[in-house]
Amino acid sequence: MKIAVFSDIHGNLEALKAVLADAKERGYDRLVCLGDVVGYGADPEECVEVIRREVFVDGSGESVVKGNHDDAVAGGDDSYFNPDAKRAVGWTREHLSEGSLQWLSALPYEKRHSGILLVHASPFDPGEWNYVVTMSEAWNAFESFGERIAFIGHSHVPFTVGIDSAQSSLHVETHEHVILKPGWRYLTNVGSVGQPRDGDPRASYVQYDDEEMTLDRIRVEYDIDAAASKIHEAGLPAFLADRLFKGR
């Protein structure tokens, strides 16, 4: 089965549409979204509608988990957010329908099926929004799941790290196309659709093939000018528009 996994859309409809079109062109059996559908970008309601229609399809196995911005917008804690993020949370809340807020609020923190774990932030404490960036955090992550592969988002920086079958060493995979080794387990940050922060402004997602046992990191160009203009027009912090061009 081919699974397209993406995360951190952040209300960027242009980036979301570009990623879904690219995934459709390559072909997939299942779509998975790791949360932060909203927050920062100017099209939160439209992004929720697209995710509900295309990804959150009841009974067909498609999955969506909750991100920290989804949680904050739907009434969760936002006291740890910086001022720009907090302003975006308030703006986003005012621009979402009651139905979308309820849908975001009801999303699960994690999902497990077919040998994969889906979580927005960390496998060790999904609702605490910890980052998994360092090698010691990756070790902690591997100790807290038994699935073949865990998909995460949250940092907006894509990476893949594997642990050998003896559980004795970690290996960072730097290639865009990774052939998964038998007996190894993997942790993959899929990067961000709507606000990449690894210096590449193109939208990021991954495609996982659980028969071929391959993982592909994919980048997609989208209309950054349109997404940025909408942020300016909405009166959201200008910084949120400017960073889209830099991928930072």
Ligand code: ZN
């Ligand atoms: Zn995010």
